[in-house]
Amino acid sequence: MPDALPATSDVVVIGGGVAGLSAAMQLSQRGSSVTVLERERLGNGSTGRAAGLLGQLRGTSAATRMLMDGVKIVGELEERAEVKIFVQTGSLRVASTDERAREISDLVTMGQEIGFAIEHLPIDEVAGLLPYMRTDDLVDACYCPTDGHLQPAELVTAYLKIGRDNGVEYRSGCPVRGLDIVAGRLRGVKTDQGTIETATVINAAGPWSYLVADLAESPLQTAALGHVYLTTRPDDNQPVDRHSPAIRDRHLRIYSRPESGGLIVGMYGTEAVQHDMGSLPDDFDMSALTVRADDLHVALLIDATRRRFPWIDERTPLTITRGIMTFTPDGKPFCGRHPEIEGLFHCSGFCGHGIVQSPAIGVIMADLVLDGVTDYDIEAIQADRFFEHPELQARPGIETACYQMHAEYYGRIEGAHGAGSENTPGNDLSS
Numbered sequence: 001m002p003d004a005l006p007a008t009s010d011v012v013v014i015g016g017g018v019a020g021l022s023a024a025m026q027l028s029q030r031g032s033s034v035t036v037l038e039r040e041r042l043g044n045g046s047t048g049r050a051a052g053l054l055g056q057l058r059g060t061s062a063a064t065r066m067l068m069d070g071v072k073i074v075g076e077l078e079e080r081a082e083v084k085i086f087v088q089t090g091s092l093r094v095a096s097t098d099e100r101a102r103e104i105s106d107l108v109t110m111g112q113e114i115g116f117a118i119e120h121l122p123i124d125e126v127a128g129l130l131p132y133m134r135t136d137d138l139v140d141a142c143y144c145p146t147d148g149h150l151q152p153a154e155l156v157t158a159y160l161k162i163g164r165d166n167g168v169e170y171r172s173g174c175p176v177r178g179l180d181i182v183a184g185r186l187r188g189v190k191t192d193q194g195t196i197e198t199a200t201v202i203n204a205a206g207p208w209s210y211l212v213a214d215l216a217e218s219p220l221q222t223a224a225l226g227h228v229y230l231t232t233r234p235d236d237n238q239p240v241d242r243h244s245p246a247i248r249d250r251h252l253r254i255y256s257r258p259e260s261g262g263l264i265v266g267m268y269g270t271e272a273v274q275h276d277m278g279s280l281p282d283d284f285d286m287s288a289l290t291v292r293a294d295d296l297h298v299a300l301l302i303d304a305t306r307r308r309f310p311w312i313d314e315r316t317p318l319t320i321t322r323g324i325m326t327f328t329p330d331g332k333p334f335c336g337r338h339p340e341i342e343g344l345f346h347c348s349g350f351c352g353h354g355i356v357q358s359p360a361i362g363v364i365m366a367d368l369v370l371d372g373v374t375d376y377d378i379e380a381i382q383a384d385r386f387f388e389h390p391e392l393q394a395r396p397g398i399e400t401a402c403y404q405m406h407a408e409y410y411g412r413i414e415g416a417h418g419a420g421s422e423n424t425p426g427n428d429l430s431s
């Protein structure tokens, strides 16, 4: 018999991924009673599939600062929960075209202006750091020594441990079926196990969050898109130091980091599988998603990988991880209150970067729920920014816009010389 649901809760969080767990933890630390309702298993949605890359440098200073704060928060979590979450390997962006070299120069300037550790790195030094990577075609690179990766499972463990210590109630296998809204105000959350009375709900349902918004008869501009990355097995002929820097090569649209003696390589290509989350069963398990050996996205990934890491091809022993990400029309998440339903907050749409954003996002959500304001600059991530856009009120228009953003995610040039500058769509979160 599952534990009975609490009859009331100050806040109900829908979704037990990093976004919901971080928000719940922060709210509980500030004295709120919080219940997290999870459809399946905690941390087993997108969160359980993530590669965990943590690159703090973004195309805008506000977004970069948020991630720099996130690293500090992770340091505190590690101490309090006694788990190792962050692996500081440093990271490199590499450029093989003049356009990308200008982008790197712009980002180095922007980063240094706000006190972020970043510098150009001569190509011979890049080759020294990454002997297993092709470098003869590179024209510039920059190095961020304080970057690295987060271990998603350990991050979840820390959020849960600290949340539990502060009284958060977690319920797995408990999908939310309805929202009780009376005269534009939230009154409760309905599940098969009963109703919880609450005045505040955070929709942190990841790829499913547009379905939760449907329960309030309101569109949410997110789409669920597939993503794959490969992980090579350790190979004595191609040793990969566990502390090698992560790489981003936006020209080839790939990212990479070391993993247990092998290498993770993922890709933001021009194509992605669209998922209809409403057609999936209640007990859908994202970790059970499989991928065929002849899958087009895998073939494209291996082709791009081989151009930077020529020793990897379709014969290399490797595993493919497949998962679902939540994309938005401008590449930025939705974090904030619903303007027409009092007590409803959205916290979703992290476009492949929810692990690294979650530490600061939890603080922001707690600030917004409890104080109505936050010291963070959240102008670009307001939940209602597409409410007045007629073409983004129904699923076909929303899906097209999100798909397009995904296709351009790594393709766009950032910085002062790119199509984007401060506040240009998608300019700040796609590193």
Ligand SMILES: Cc1cc2nc3c(=O)[nH]c(=O)nc-3n(C[C@H](O)[C@H](O)[C@H](O)COP(=O)(O)OP(=O)(O)OC[C@H]3O[C@@H](n4cnc5c(N)ncnc54)[C@H](O)[C@@H]3O)c2cc1C
Pocket (backbone or CB within 6 Å): 014, 015, 016, 017, 018, 019, 020, 037, 038, 039, 040, 041, 042, 043, 044, 045, 046, 047, 048, 049, 050, 051, 052, 053, 054, 174, 175, 176, 177, 204, 205, 206, 207, 208, 209, 212, 227, 228, 229, 321, 322, 323, 324, 325, 326, 347, 348, 349, 350, 351, 352, 353, 354, 355, 356, 357
């Ligand atoms: C292959 C892959 C690689 C990635 N790599 C990175 C990376 O390197 N770095 C990075 O920062 N991010 C990465 N991400 C993205 C990151 O995983 C997500 O941005 C992040 O996990 C989003 O967290 P979330 O809490 O919003 O969503 P989720 O983790 O999906 O959590 C949402 C939860 O809500 C639950 N839910 C849905 N509907 C209901 C309902 N009606 N009632 C109750 N519960 C419900 C779901 O079961 C789910 O557990 C990657 C993602 C994928 C798929």
